[in-house]
Amino acid sequence: MKEESLRLFLTLKEGSNLQGSLWEDEPLAIKVRPKTLEEFIGQEHILSDGTPLREAILNDKLYSAILYGPPGSGKTSLAEIIKHYTKKPFKHLSAANQGVGDLKPVIEEASELFKRTGNPTILFVDEIHRFNKSQQDTLLQSVESGSVILIGATTENPSFEINPALLSRCRVFVFKPFSKxxxxxxxxxxxxxxxxxxxxxxxxxxxxxSGGDARMALNMVQEALVWAKNRKIDSISSSQIESILQRSIPRYRKHADEHYDFxxxxxxxxxxxxxxAAVYYLAKMLEAGEDPLYIARRIVRFASEDIGLADPKALSIAVDAYQASHFIGMPxxxxALAEAVIYCAVAPKSNAVYVAYIKAAREARDNPFEEVPLKIRNAPTALMKEMGYSKDYVYPHDVEGAFIVENYMPERLKGRVFYNPTDRGLESRIKEKLQNLWKGFKRWEEKN
Structure with missing residues (x-):
């Protein structure tokens, strides 16, 4: 039964129709797809009354746009709604399984229609990020001429996946995961x-x-309905849901207190x-559906705030983990995230960089009009040199050891210390070096 359940779930997840006695209807996610704006649930930030996108759809004055958001957030459903409202020709392509051979006839037909009637064609391209540069370039001229109003749907950041020239001609609307x-x-x-x-x-x-994915939620509902119909059961309880879906309900909610607790x-x-403990809490969040990029960003912050120069490699590993998470996604x-978390856990700790910035920021806010000393100002013109800019500045590379004791601070802050290295990790060597270089000039007795 477990294998049969898994086969059913995977089939529904792909949005295809499972033939046979288990389920003969179309996928529930398609069956209940909204047909009007009134039926569309969520995404109020871009579709509530009076918003530009809603008005453009209602008045059939749509412009080229990119719908960007996670899977199951309603992008394709909105395209179907646009098809319902518009009187313009509407074409639908999927970049996942169609290419230039499918795209060119649509563009040529749209161009001919535009020349005869002045009416543009609305072209919806699902998963537009799957089109390569040359395929996207094929769309550019039609969008530029006005013969095509492009509606592209993507789960990938348009800044990276859509050609800049094409993106500049489109409005970007960001779809959020549906709320619970x-x-x-x-x-x-x-x-x-x-x-x-x-x-x-x-x-x-x-x-x-579901993690805010409506399609996933409806697929799970459909799987539960199949299970119940086969057993002639007329109601489904929470304990049965856990059994049907072959997974436990995580004790973690992404959008509640547990999000911050974990x-x-x-x-x-x-x-x-x-x-x-660190890798356990990482796994707890990831297995419950937390966004891996959110966790990766927090690890990057941790590496600079709690490790800093005690082990500078921690920041590189954290950034690498973020990039890996962006490139390959879950699971x-x-x-990569576990490697970063474990490395950060075992690395020597120092918050000296964090404290240094807090002190410097406070000083900058409290005295916003402090001026840069003339000696270290840039002097690109003769007038600036006459005014004393760069006067008496000594280029450190011209002296032995490439170091000279000099005051680079405003006079009021001469000798002030913001960064106090610890005795842990690499910072112990940094501390020794700085104290030897600036001995007698900076007040190293100042504590964090």
């Missing part, structure tokens, strides 16, 4: 006409597991040099 409340509303609407009932806790569990636990475990990025 949005998903619950979508589920309730989907099961409204079903004979099989779901209790409120089971609906909440599915919403929680990231705090990860930080404190790394700060406390406990790699086991392949889990080990």
């Amino acid at each position: 409340e949005n998903i619950i509303e979508i589920i309730k609407r989907a099961i409204k006409t079903e004979e099989i009932g779901f209790d409120s806790e089971s609906i909440e569990m599915i919403a929680q597991l 990231i705090s636990a990860l930080h404190k475990s790394m700060r406390g040099s406990d790699p086991d 392949e990025c889990t080990t």
